[in-house]
Amino acid sequence: xxxxxxxxxxxxxxxxxxxxxxxxxxxxxxxxxxxxxxxxxxxxxxxxxxxxxxxxxxxxxxxxxxxxxxxxxxxxxxxxxxxxxxxxxxxxxxxxxxxxxxxxxxxxxxxxxxxxxxxxxxxxxxxxxxxxxxxxxxxxxxxxxxxxxxxxxxxxxxxxxxxxxxxxxxxxxxxxxxxxxxxxxxxxxxxxxxxxxxxxxxxxxxxxxxxxxxxxxxxxxxxxxxxxxxxxxxxxxxxxxxxxxxxxxxxxxxxxxxxxxxxxxxxxxxxxxxxxxxxxxxxxxxxxxxxxxxxxxxxxxxxxxxxxxxxxxxxxxxxxxxxxxxxxxxxxx
Numbered sequence: 001x002x003x004x005x006x007x008x009x010x011x012x013x014x015x016x017x018x019x020x021x022x023x024x025x026x027x028x029x030x031x032x033x034x035x036x037x038x039x040x041x042x043x044x045x046x047x048x049x050x051x052x053x054x055x056x057x058x059x060x061x062x063x064x065x066x067x068x069x070x071x072x073x074x075x076x077x078x079x080x081x082x083x084x085x086x087x088x089x090x091x092x093x094x095x096x097x098x099x100x101x102x103x104x105x106x107x108x109x110x111x112x113x114x115x116x117x118x119x120x121x122x123x124x125x126x127x128x129x130x131x132x133x134x135x136x137x138x139x140x141x142x143x144x145x146x147x148x149x150x151x152x153x154x155x156x157x158x159x160x161x162x163x164x165x166x167x168x169x170x171x172x173x174x175x176x177x178x179x180x181x182x183x184x185x186x187x188x189x190x191x192x193x194x195x196x197x198x199x200x201x202x203x204x205x206x207x208x209x210x211x212x213x214x215x216x217x218x219x220x221x222x223x224x225x226x227x228x229x230x231x232x233x234x235x236x237x238x239x240x241x242x243x244x245x246x247x248x249x250x251x252x253x254x255x256x257x258x259x260x261x262x263x264x265x266x267x268x269x270x271x272x273x274x275x276x277x278x279x280x281x282x283x284x285x286x287x288x289x290x291x292x293x294x295x296x297x298x299x300x301x302x303x304x305x306x307x308x309x310x311x312x313x314x315x316x317x318x319x320x321x322x323x324x325x326x327x328x329x330x331x332x333x
Contacts, residue, residue, distance in 0.1 A: 007060045008159035013067045017045025017086030019124035019147025020073035038080050039130040042147045045123025046070030046086030054114040056094040059159055073147060076129045086123055096162040096240055102154040124148035163201060163215035164332045166241030168262055173247045174283035174315060179216045181315040206325055212332055239270060243277040243331040250284045255296060256303035277331045278308060285312035286319055
């Protein structure tokens with residue numbers, strides 16, 4: 001998708017419909033001069049409904065639709081006729097969308113399934129007509145209920161990308177190059193930091209016509225969890241990934257230290273991210289020989305003291321890319 005078209009955060013004002021008022025009508029016909037109450041109930045107001053759509057990848061369609069209003073319910077009428085309910089407004093959103101209260105930041109709704117419909121704001125209930133209030137002691141009630149007012153509020157819609165593999169690395173670590181090499185995605189690639197300003201998604205083809213989804217997240221820098229660089233704006237996209245692929249360039253002066261910084265930033269943002277399976281890919285490894293690779297692995301394990309799997313890859317020469325896909329597939333499944 002075009003970079004400028006990826007919208008993952010919008011504020012929207014929603015208002016459900018008001019319920020219709022009940023009727024205070026009395027039956028009047030040619031030979032029935034004093035018929036009893038027959039006022040019908042008011043119709044309910046329209047709901048605001050969110051529906052998951054697997055064909056959507058962005059909240060772009062809501063960027064300029066800041067107000068969403070549902071219809072009001074119609075009033076009740078004679079002969080106990082209930083007013084027509086207000087038409088519901090169904091808003092399609094991409095999978096991975098969450099809704100937050102704008103004041104408290106509390107999560108209200110989460111959409112993760114295609115076709116799943118969740119009522120965001122319920123329409124007001126219709127009022128009861130006077131027919132409902134008749135009794136042995138009050139056979140001609142003259143009153144009816146007004147309809148209930150609908151709900152209105154500003155809400156925040158956030159998109160957390162649903163992908164199997166999330167790429168985690170410093171700017172210019174080779175994430176976009178890898179995505180372009182093993183998927184049909186065409187991310188912008190250049191030899192400078194923060195080339196990627198929006199998450200990119202790609203479908204990775206695998207053996208026997210199988211596939212999985214890979215997400216290139218804009219580069220993390222030290223202090224990202226506090227808002228430095230691109231800050232926490234895109235860290236939330238990593239939360240839903242099945243596994244994380246840490247990427248460090250073979251040109252890095254200290255691979256172990258860079259890995260620790262990346263891991264620390266994820267921990268500060270959300271400690272649960274450390275429980276995800278992860279692999280370390282050392283990119284641009286066509287620049288180093290096998291002897292140096294063994295030495296780098298030994299130094300890394302001594303410094304990090306963690307049993308993380310390491311793969312040396314090169315997206316330019318396709319070195320070990322199939323091996324990397326095998327390892328990722330094993331973790332995903």
